[in-house]
Amino acid sequence: MNAFDGFSSVNLFGEKSQKVSLRRGLDLVWGEFSLDSPVEYTFQTSGDACELAFVLSGTIYNSLPEVSFEVAVPSGYAAVWNPPKMKGVHGCFPEENICFVCVSIQRKFLREILSGEHYAKSRKIQSLLRKSRGDVLCHLVPMNTAMMAAVRDILFCPYEAEIGRIYQEGKSLELISHTMGSILSECGQTVGPPEKDKDSQIRFARRILLENMVSPPSLEELADRVGLSVSSLTRGFRVNYGASVFEYLRNVRLEKAQSFLSEGKMNVTEVAYALGFSSPAHLTRIFTARYDITPGEYRRSFRK
Structure with a gap:
């Protein structure tokens, strides 16, 4: 993981994480660590920002005691919330490998980005754009592969100094885009009709x-x-991608599983649920049938 020269430490998980102000109204915090014992950190929210936390491994929890609000963000999920101005507490469970990225964007800046008519029709997104007056709005979103890829790009930024900041700004905006797109999808909406x-x-x-x-x-x-019939969609996938719709999805999941396991950041269980397999056993059965090696053995082969 690269740390840029001149970046100051942050309050979020203290010295365990790093922070950079990408531009006015857009901050980025990231960290990768484990703790031997439970530790809680206090933080102060600005009341004028939307927070997007992406957890690649481990579980992070946040609480606002003043309004009796608590949320736990497990591995493979993103949390999007707009906390009011008040003190809060965050932490993680001991002996877990924590890997996360958090994007903080001022509501005014976010409102400029999400000015299209698709976003105007989404109540969830509009609620995030309104200033919180004591109530806390929080959405948990399963991370898709595009989000996970952007998170890893931030964690393993290939550039330094100003070029690195520009790169991470682009990836942070990409994360915002993917997350808001996922929220729209939950409501049956899409951005940019075909x-x-x-x-x-x-x-x-x-x-x-x-x-x-x-x-x-x-x-x-x-x-x-x-806007297609089921038969046209199935036939189109076979012509364009050489497989049925869900055969194609299974192939992509297995390729992503190989990539995640070789990186060693997540265990087999985390990889299984991050990619939509019904259980670790489901991943093991399909992975072994395809590659003639179990996911656990494949992961260990990169640690020798």
């Missing part, structure tokens, strides 16, 4: 599928969202 030709609709279906890998829509729902 062009009305079949190849574009098939590509759009693929995008929806990959952005919702943890909890994909059914075949009927996917076909309806892109």
Whole structure:
């Protein structure tokens, strides 16, 4: 993990994390660590920011005692919330490997970004854009593969100094985009309807599928969202990608599982749930059948 010269330490998990102000109204905090014993950290919210926390491993919890609010963000999830101005407490469980990225964006800046009509129709997103007056609005969103990739790009930024800041700013805005897109998808909305030709609709279906890998829509729902019949969607996937819709999804999940396991940041259970497998046993069965090696053995082979 790269640390940029001149970046100051932050209150979020104290010296365990790093912070950079990317631009006015946009801050980034990230960290990777484990604690031997329970430790809680206090923080002060500004009351004028939307916080997006992405947890790659471990569990992070936040609480605002003044309003009796608590939320735990498990591995593979993002939390989006707009806390009022008050003191809070955050922490993690001991002996867990914690790996996270947190993007803090001023509500005014976020409102400028989310000015399109698609966002105006979403009550969840509009609630995040309004100033909190004591109530706490929080959404837990399963991280899709695009979010996980952006988080890892931030953690392993290949550049330093000013170029690194520009790179991480782009990745932070990408995370905001993917997260808001996921919230829209929960409401049955999408950003940018596809062009009305079949190849574009098939590509759009693929995008929806990959952005919702943890909890994909059914075949009927996917076909309806892109304006195709189930048979046309299935035939289009076979022509364009050489597999049925869910065969294609399974292949992508297995490729991502290989990548995550080789990095060694997550264990087999975390990888299974992060990619939408029903259980670690489900991942083990399919992975072993495909690669003739168990996920655990594959992961250990990169630690020798």
